[in-house]
Amino acid sequence: MTTATNVLVSRKYAKRSNAAEVWHRLKTNKGAIAGFTIICIILAITLYSVFFISYEEVTAINVQNRLQPPSWEHPFGTDDMGRDLFKRTLYGSRYSLLIGLGGVSISLIVGLILGSIAGYFGGLVDDLIMRFSDFLASIPTLLLGMVIVTVLGQSLPNLILAVGVTAIPEFIRITRSSVLVVRNQEFVEAATAIGMSHLGIIFSQVVPNGLSPIIVTVTSRIGAAIIEAASLSFLGFGIPVPHPEWGLLVSEGRNYIRIAPHLTYFPGLFIMVTVFAFNILGDGLRDALDPKLKK
Numbered sequence: 001m002t003t004a005t006n007v008l009v010s011r012k013y014a015k016r017s018n019a020a021e022v023w024h025r026l027k028t029n030k031g032a033i034a035g036f037t038i039i040c041i042i043l044a045i046t047l048y049s050v051f052f053i054s055y056e057e058v059t060a061i062n063v064q065n066r067l068q069p070p071s072w073e074h075p076f077g078t079d080d081m082g083r084d085l086f087k088r089t090l091y092g093s094r095y096s097l098l099i100g101l102g103g104v105s106i107s108l109i110v111g112l113i114l115g116s117i118a119g120y121f122g123g124l125v126d127d128l129i130m131r132f133s134d135f136l137a138s139i140p141t142l143l144l145g146m147v148i149v150t151v152l153g154q155s156l157p158n159l160i161l162a163v164g165v166t167a168i169p170e171f172i173r174i175t176r177s178s179v180l181v182v183r184n185q186e187f188v189e190a191a192t193a194i195g196m197s198h199l200g201i202i203f204s205q206v207v208p209n210g211l212s213p214i215i216v217t218v219t220s221r222i223g224a225a226i227i228e229a230a231s232l233s234f235l236g237f238g239i240p241v242p243h244p245e246w247g248l249l250v251s252e253g254r255n256y257i258r259i260a261p262h263l264t265y266f267p268g269l270f271i272m273v274t275v276f277a278f279n280i281l282g283d284g285l286r287d288a289l290d291p292k293l294k295k
Contacts, residue, residue, distance in 0.1 A: 025288040032284020038277035042270075046097055049090045058083060058091045059242045067260045077262040079252060088244035089267055095245040096274065099160050099229040100222040106164025108218055111171020116202045118172065119179025129172065137169035142231055149237040156239050159232065163225045174217050178210030185209070212289040220282035223275035230271055246271050 026032050062082035070077045076085035118129040136144070148162035182188065183206055191201045230247025232238045239245045241252075246267045253263025 023288075026284055029284040029287060031280040032288070035277040035279070035281030035284065038273060039281065042093060042097065042274055042277070045090055046093045049087075049094060053087050053091050055091075058088045058244055067256065069260070070262055076266045077260065079249075079263055080256060080260075085249070085263065085266060088249060089246070089270055092244040092246050092249060092267070093270070095156065095239060095243060096226050096229065096247075096271070098156070099163055099245075100225040100278075102160040103163030103225040103229070104167065104218055104221050106161065107167035107171050107221070108214075110164075110168050112175050112207065112214070114168075115172040115175025116179050116207055119176040120183055120198065120202050120206060126176075130176070133169040133172040136165070141166045141228060142235070145228060145232050146235070146237045149232065154237065154240045156243075159229060159238055162232065163228050166228065167221055167225065170221065171214070171217065174213055175207075175210075178213055179206050182206050182210045216282055216286045216289060219285055220279055223278035223282075226271065226275055226278075 060083065062078075065074075065078045065082035066080055068074055068078040068082075074084050074086060076089060079085055079088070114129050114133070118126040144166050145162040148165060149158055152158040152161070179202075187209075188201060188205055191205050196204075226246075229238060229245070230250065233245050233247030234251040236251070238247055241248065249267035250264050250271075253260070253267070256263055
């Protein structure tokens with residue numbers, strides 16, 4: 001009996017691995033779980049639209065059904081061209097998520113490389129990279145995005161690129177800060193002593209040990225990227241008509257806000273809920289990855 005009790009006690013108080021400790025704190029955070037659940041629902045909606053809603057269904061014009069209010073046949077009503085807003089909103093989730101994930105991937109890759117080099121080498125290299133970052137950061141986000149889309153043309157890849165470029169300074173700064181904290185640790189000196197190359201040390205020793213704030217930034221930045229893409233589409237610099245991206249749906253419905261407010265309510269609600277989910281998930285990840293919260 002005593003042996004069995006000791007085994008149970010040892011299992012209860014056994015030291016968890018870092019990943020297990022992070023997961024334990026994350027799953028006890030109600031906000032993070034709520035955000036993760038909402039994101040899973042949005043992803044499920046996106047997959048449903050990919051397999052069960054065709055492009056022809058969301059672009060076919062039926063003037064006889066124009067500006068109908070929400071009903072059983074059309075849960076979100078119809079737009080000024082008689083198209084079903086419910087299907088268009090679900091179909092548009094693929095664009096908003098793709099822009100958010102694609103744009104953040106571009107800024108993450110570029111920011112990770114430049115920020116790591118700046119933080120590790122310092123000196124003139126650091127000054128040049130940070131001045132480049134300051135130059136990009138000095139340009140208003142929407143203005144820079146509009147310039148990129150205007151020069152390259154309106155398309156989904158160009159919109160992803162525009163959203164990605166505007167977030168590069170943020171990732172450069174956060175990566176550089178993480179590298180500065182880690183680069184003078186003993187394991188970095190040991191890697192240098194055994195003759196490992198600078199790039200090897202950066203991407204095998206320094207960056208992996210400073211990923212926590214970068215991961216949090218990625219999560220919260222996805223929501224910001226979705227808002228930025230919707231803003232550009234609202235201003236006429238997003239995906240061209242008739243692709244039903246959420247920002248474009250809101251832009252098309254603003255002319256009928258008095259007589260058909262549902263045209264802006266439902267796409268705007270999807271934008272709000274999705275961004276909210278990524279933000280609270282990011283807050284949960286920040287709390288879970290914060291070493292100060294470890295007991």
